[in-house]
Amino acid sequence: MLQEVVSAHLPVGEKLAIQKNRIAGAHPEARRIAVVTGTHGDELEGQYVAWKLARLLEKKRDRLHGTVDIYPALNPLGISTIYRGLPGFDLDMNRIFPGSSTETMYEHIAQGIVRDIAGADLCIDIHASNIFLREIPQIRINEKNAQELLPLAHFLNMDFVWVHGAATVLESTLAYSLNDMGTPTLVVEMGVGMRITESYGNQLIYGIFAVMNHLGMLDEPFIPVAPPIVSTDGHVAFVNAAESGIFLPRVSHAERVEKGQTIGIVSNPFTGEISEKLLSPISGMVFTLREYPLVNEGSLIARVLGGAAS
Incomplete structure (x- = not known):
């Protein structure tokens, strides 16, 4: 059932409305999870998850104990215009939570979203990467919430969990605000901007059903999932370009590399020269890889998850 979460008046008599699809089973008050996406208008991986999850849950409604709220578009104007931020304001929506009524x-919209989600037994905040980078399916957790969130993250069927240092997590994000209010929130990152990777979406949906089963919300046999790799900041190495040019990868996404192996080259189309060879600083898995070929000095090329992670 579609419900309006919060709205605001726009010029020319129009209205900005944030909606959710509420799917309630038997005893809807028993448990509630929220699946949110569309905070950034150029991140479309979550649109597929919202669509397919709703279709599958309708077929499972007789086995559903509790309520699933699906929020497909927290930033509907951004999605409709393929604009990452908030159109007309040049703001990142994930930097204004928990919002304000004044x-x-x-x-005001942000505050309404937080109030509607607050109190859920779990919130899954789905993001894709931007148009420049591709990410393998992963969960990112603030280290201050790791003790509570890691057990839930193990059910979500993602490839690995990246536990961030508290100093690197912005307090104005939706996930930080909800966790700070006592609503457990897991941030999913996967895929690439302006694209849909169906295999990633299906992998996450499988995990959502697994965590629902764990929470007693789905009356069907337990769905086993592979345990994720758990990593901290100390296990992750960054590869950045020192030169401007065209990046040409020499490894595949999610490939294992050795220390000193060539991740890719930066080419100079004017001279025909190789401006730079980019080498992996550690042995491990390339979980982030540059998708957009044009790079400038300092551009992020790759992240490598070191073999020390467990």
């Missing part, structure tokens, strides 16, 4: 229109 500030801008979008802060």
Whole structure:
């Protein structure tokens, strides 16, 4: 059932409305999870998850104990215009939570979203990468919430869990705000901007059903999932370009590399020269890889998950 979460008036008599699809089974008050996506208008991986999850849950409604709220588009204007931020404001929506009733229109919207999700037994906040980078399916957790969130993250069927240092996590994100209010929230990152990777979406949906089963929300046989690799900041190495040019990869996404192996080259189309060879600083798996070929000095090329992770 579609429900309006919060709305605000726009010019020319129009209205900005955030909606959710509420799918309730037997005893809907028993448990509630929220699946949210579309905070950034150029991240479309979650659109596939929202669509297919709703279709599958409708078929499982007689086995559903509790409620699943699906929020396909927290930033509907951004999605409709393929604009990453908030159109007309040049703001990142994931930098204005938990919102306010006395500030801008979008802060009012943000506050309404947080109030609607708050109190859920679990929130899954789905993101894709931007148009420049491709990410393998992963969960990112603030280290201050790791003790509570890691057990839930193990059910979500992602390839690995990256536990971030608290100093690197922005307090104005949706996930930080909800976790700070006591609503467990897992951030999923996968795929690439402006694209849909169906295999990644299906992998996550499988995990959502597994965590629902764990929470007693789905009356069907337990769905086993592979345990993820758990990593901390100390296990992750970054590869950045020192030169501008065209990046040409020499490894595949999710490939294992050895220390000193060539990740790719930066080519100079004007001179025909190789401006730079980019080498892996550690042995491990390339979990982030540059998708967009044009790079400038300092551009992120890859992240490598070191073999020390467990």
